[in-house]
Amino acid sequence: MLNYYYHFKLLLKRLFVVLIFFFICRLAFYLYNLDYFGSISFSELLKIFIIGGRFDISAIIAFNLIIIILHIIPGSFKNNKYYQKVLKILFIIINSTIIAANLGDIEYFRYTNKRTTADIFSYILLSDDVLNLIPQFLKDFWYLVLGFIAFIFLNGKYIQNSKQNFLNKNTISRLFFTSFFYFL
Numbered sequence: 001m002l003n004y005y006y007h008f009k010l011l012l013k014r015l016f017v018v019l020i021f022f023f024i025c026r027l028a029f030y031l032y033n034l035d036y037f038g039s040i041s042f043s044e045l046l047k048i049f050i051i052g053g054r055f056d057i058s059a060i061i062a063f064n065l066i067i068i069i070l071h072i073i074p075g076s077f078k079n080n081k082y083y084q085k086v087l088k089i090l091f092i093i094i095n096s097t098i099i100a101a102n103l104g105d106i107e108y109f110r111y112t113n114k115r116t117t118a119d120i121f122s123y124i125l126l127s128d129d130v131l132n133l134i135p136q137f138l139k140d141f142w143y144l145v146l147g148f149i150a151f152i153f154l155n156g157k158y159i160q161n162s163k164q165n166f167l168n169k170n171t172i173s174r175l176f177f178t179s180f181f182y183f184l
Contacts, residue, residue: 007078011071015060018095021151022056023049025102028147032106063098067091092155099151103144 026049030037040048061068070087077083105115138145 026052029106103147
């Protein structure tokens with residue numbers, strides 16, 4: 001039973017780290033596009049962040065459903081180091097994709113005045129010049145690429161499957177401020 005609680009706690013730690021990154025992406029989006037939101041009062045901004053946080057939680061659960069299932073199914077096979085490595089890699093791939101979309105949305109908003117929706121996929125799939133534009137995008141928006149690399153690095157660093165005491169104040173503060181400054 002203790003083994004089950006350990007893996008459940010590990011899952012919550014991993015999801016909590018992603019929630020922190022989602023919050024940082026939302027904050028970076030707001031600060032980068034501040035001129036679009038200048039007339040918002042602090043109470044409205046707080047409300048937007050709370051509602052956005054609720055949306056982030058549902059999105060994290062939806063995208064990580066396979067990870068959640070793989071963490072909570074009973075069995076001692078979850079102690080296998082290869083199983084844990086696969087879980088960690090899968091977790092990083094899934095969440096890196098989501099964070100990349102969030103980071104891309106920071107700049108995309110300036111061109112379209114709306115957040116990314118499913119119509120971006122039709123643009124990517126129907127347009128034959130997307131592959132030609134990628135090097136230019138990487139050059140023009142290098143800071144978003146740097147933020148993405150920082151996310152992968154910090155995600156790999158803080159999402160260890162060791163028995164370290166992760167959810168203490170110092171670790172959470174260090175993770176938040178380090179990743180916040182990487183993203184800015």
